[in-house]
Amino acid sequence: MMNWTLALPEAALACAGLAILGAGVLPRRHDMFFPISMAVIGALVLAGVLVLGQGDGAALAGQYVSDAFARFSKVLVLIGAALALTLALDFNQTDRDLARFEYPVLILFAAIGMMLMVSANDLMTLYLGLELQSLAAYVLAAFNRDSERSAEAGLKYFVLGALASGLLLYGMSLVYGFVGTTSFDRLAEALTAEHAASLGLVTALVFVLAGLAFKISAVPFHMWAPDVYEGAPTPVTAFFASAPKLAAVALLTRVLTQPFGELSAQWGQVLWLVSAGSMILGAFAAIGQRNIKRLMAYSSIGNVGYALIGLVAAASADPAVRSEGVRALLFYMAIYLLMTIGAFAVLAAMRRRGRPVEEIEDLAGLARSDIGMAVWMLVFMFAMAGVPPLAGFWSKLFVFRAAIEGGYVWLAVIGVLTSVVAAYYYVRIVRVMFFDAPGAAGALDARPASLTVVMAATGLFTALFSVAPGPLLAAAQAAVAAIAG
Amino acid sequence: MYVGAVFFPLLGACISGFLGRWIGPIAARWSTVVCMALAAACGVPAFFDVAFGHNPATVPIAAWIATGGLEVSWALRYDTLSAVMVGMVTFVSFLIHLYSVGYMAHDPTQPRFFAYLSLFTFMMLMLVTADNLVQLFFGWEGVGLASYLLIGYWYERESANAAAIKAFVVNRVGDLFFMLGVALTFWTFGSLEFTAIFGAVDQHLGDRFLGVPALELIAVLLFLGACGKSAQIGLHTWLPDAMEGPTPVSALIHAATMVTAGVFLVARMSPLFEYAPTALAIVTVVGAATAFFAATVGCVQNDIKRVIAYSTCSQLGYMFFAAGVGAYQAAIFHLFTHAFFKALLFLGAGSVIHAMSDEQDIRKMGGIWTRVPVTYAVMWVGSLALAGIPIFAGYYSKDAILEAAFASHSATGMLAFLLGLVAAFLTAFYSWRLLILVFHGAPRADEHVMAHVHESPLVMLVPLLLLAAGAVLTGYLFAPFFIGHAWEEFWAGSIHNAPHNHILHDMHEVPAWVPLAPTVAGFTGIALAYVLYMFAPGVPERLAATFRGFYLFLLNKWYFDELYDAIFVRPALAIARIAFRVGDQRIIDGVPNGAAALAVDAARGAVRIQTGRVASYAFTMIIGLVLFVSLLYLGTTR
Secondary structure, X not given: OXXXXXXXXXXXXHHHHHHHHHHHHOOOOOOOHHHHHHXXXXXXXXXXXXXXXXXXXXXXXXXXXXXXXXXXXXXXXXXHHHHHXXXXXXXXXXXOOOXXXXXXXXXXXXXXXXXXXXXXXXHHHHHHHHHHHHHHHHHHHOXXXXXXXHHHHHHHHHHHHXXXXXXXXXXXXXXXXXXXXXXXXXXXXXXXXXXXXXXXXXXXXXXXXXXXXXXXXXOOOOOHHHHHHHHOOXXXXXXXXXXXXXXXXXXXXXXXXXXXXXXXXXXXXXXXXXXXXXXXXXXXXXXXXXXXXHHHHHHXXXXXXXHHHHHHHOOOOOHHHHHHHHHHHHHHHHHHXXXXXXHHHHHHOOEXXXXXXXXXXXXXXXXXXXXXXXXXXXXXXXXXXXXXXXXXXXXXXXXXXXXXXXXXXHHHHHHHHHHHHHHXXXXXHHHHHHHOOOOOOOOOOOOOHHHHHHHHXXXXXXXXXXXXXXXXXXXXXXXXXXXXX | OHHHHHHHHHHHHHHHHHHHHHHHHHHHHHHHHHHHHHHHHHHHHHHHHHHOOOOOEEEEEEEEEEEOOEEEEEEEEEOHHHHHHHHHHHXXXXXXXXXXXXXXXXXOOHHHHHHHHHHHHHHHHHHHOOOEXXXXXXXXXXXXXXXXXXXXOOOOOHHXXXXXXXXXXXXXXXXXXXXXXXXXXXXXXXXXXXXXXXXXXXXXXXXXXXXXXXXXXHHHHXXXXXXXXXXXXXXXXXXXXXXXXXXXXXXXXXXXXXXXXXXXXXXXXXXXHOOOHHHHHHHHHHHXXXXXXXXXXXXXXXXXXXXXXXXXXXXXXHHHHHHHOOOHHHHHHHHHHHXXXXXXXXXXXXXXXXXXXXXXXXXXOOOOOOOOHHHHHHHHHHHHHHHOOOOOHHHHHHHHHHHHHHHOOOHHHHHHHHHHHHHHHHHHHHHXXXXXXXXXXXXXXXXXXXHHOOOOOHHHHHHHHHHHHXXXXXXXXXXXXXXXXXHHHHHOOOOOOOOOOOHHHHHHHOOOHHHHHHHHHHHHHHHHHHHHHHHOOOHHHHHHHHOHHHHHHHHOHHXXXXXXXXXXXXXXXXHHHHHHHHHHHHHHOHHHHHHHHHHHHHHHHHHHHOOOOHHHHHHHHHHHHHHHHHHHHHHHHO
């Protein structure tokens, strides 16, 4: 049944992407970056509106599914992509190599890939979406092609990504070999009938898990993240840390809770270790960092660890705990997405005499030269450290509560202890901004208006979330009902 | 009127304390003085209305605590006992405020001083009008706090800080017992409201706690609390040191607020004390011992304020043993008269100090009586009242106390009578020693100081004269009501005398020599002081040299401070030092520091794994994969 109209947002975005690509190539001019970027942002917004109007159901012969969970994730993915592109508007225009119209187009195609990922109802769609997103990401990582670090980052990401894709494909083929189908619906039926999980299927599951864990940079598949985050241009890093991560977590959630729901005892154990490992590594490894992008890489590893607590709770036998776990996870990722983009907006604004700077020391004395930016950074850092009443506090609270209700008390204990350690490096940044004397190199450049908009939007959300948490909670609840109800 | 008497001082304290910076020192101090005047204008009529108009009342203000079985409310209890205190406290405190305007005129932080002073008064009023033990405790701690702030008012002085801390800590020791007493009261009676407790005493006569009669234990604990506030022997060490505060503060502490709280507490709890004979015996002995001890020490001190401080200590002893033999009325009467003449003496001393350019050592004074005639006269009046010379206020109250002690016909009562008699002699002696050394003889101060000796300004003299009038008249005017024929009508049951207690009747029927004895003792003391310091000024030094050990014993206040230093302070410091070095620095600091060091190590390790080589990254991924697969294999096959 080819009721492709259900997939209208993706279709529309893809058509828009092709048209915009044409519009970028044909004029034979070099200053197409800004207009094309605006067109892409427009297309992303249009896709978002279409997503909001999307109905429930399966399409494209059951390969594609549209439900509240997918819509929730897609809206966040589109917001993330649009904000990440906004971060690049000013940053890329200062560098001839970065100010190319392919940049926004690549983000657009990555967004299509991510939308397919979260709507995937078949291992094939999953892989296609993932690869579409990944290929765009590899190019983006190396976008500053004259910079050695950027090229190295792209190459590393590509090689390791290929390995992860290999693992994923191998796992998927094993699944097909054991069960005889790639459709999520039929996999779920087949696995329900099978009472004991066979060794082969467990192996397949771990391979699939490994491939997906790479995308969310969870321990021990995280090694690429610090190098790539540091090497890639800052707006690209901001993009990597936000939308693709959310899409991959959503995908992982759908795969594990729907087709592999019956194997929750197995993947629950693996995720427990992955989550604990990510939290611990994210907390400790960040302490020694001097480069703030590298620090944010470890921070994002740690944050994925916290989010995965929710998914561990979703492995519980109790349906109430399951849905609470998934809800906590979605909630966590939504808040993480906005906090992270806000923090990266500050990072993108770190320039001195036109050149980007990336050391933590470069923030010294920021409170004196640019109190507005310092205050927003303070909000993001305190939120990430989990200080009430900022948004980051609630997201942590919900995942810990889900863990405790599911009986995963030790995971919650590790989570609390590592957040104490992590608070050290978040608060250290605040200290550097507010209490350290400015370095000899002088103050940072004035920040561009586009970044101010992003900082203010995400900062206000983070700071004032407690005032009206209702809509986000309700949306997350609806999304949960679609897959874990 | 009832509410105003208590809350005007608080208003004054708030205005001066919070707004003093903006409205300036002059407005701040006068606002407190005006508020105190208003409080006195409420408090004094309230006293007459309640005590002579027989119009006791309880003014509820608000509910305070209501949890389970414990219900406590804010309320002002105005019976005769409270009204006496309110009238006296507001009046005396007003005069002290007025006096301070002159005395503190050159101080740079006056708003702070006057705010503390008014706060002190408010807390004392809260204490005396309390309707329950918790509210009383609030006032009790409040005066403790205010006294701490005021004694340490000149905080840049090392000795003032030490004295303030000493006062606070010693008071805390007493407060501990007080709190235990309150807790045991609640345990026994199930309530902390005075009305409920006093009504239920009959039902709890046989109660025992840990094998001890509960009422006795409560009474002893409360008395020990009172000892802290009222500086009875053992817990008296803070009082002389409290002289570090400005002189008006000393006057306030010694006359109106703070030290009288303990006596008030015993009188307030009289329905309970009446059924605790052992506790009363303890009260008597401790009171008598304090009266005697402090009088002996007072004879050899050389600081003008310390001499008067020890006399306060001694007079408080009188009040306590009066309460101990059951004559609470006499105790409160002495408290009442004492407030006037002690405030007078302190303010007079302040006037002397003011005149002598802040000199406090009486050995460096002398020969100034012609230069400060008003001060000289009021000091005479105060001393006469203190020594219990007929027609002066102290005569009526002190005589009554000694008669009551004699009339109790108990061993402790007789002991108290004898010690009290000796103390009366010593009191007269040291009072005139002070007068003679300060005002007579050849000037011992240097010329520079002597050139500046001057009478105090009018704002200081007016309070002195008013207090002098009080020191002369209060005894004669009020004796018939407080302890005379009209006492039952006057007190209207606010102080309880058990049916077996006839002391107020018996004390008028003692042998004729008994009322004469204190007067004789007083005159003898005065005469001796004249002989030793006026006519044969070399004798005291020779006496001190001959009985050197005894002299030093007295001069060093019976070595109480040294004893406490050895028994409590040094061991406590030693324990604290161990707890700090081992417990805090090693263990409590060590654990987080060690954890932080571990975290840094872990961070270094984590960073080292990150080599930057793609091969090792891929290797890690594969290792992780293998690890997870084998884990699940183990789990599945088991």
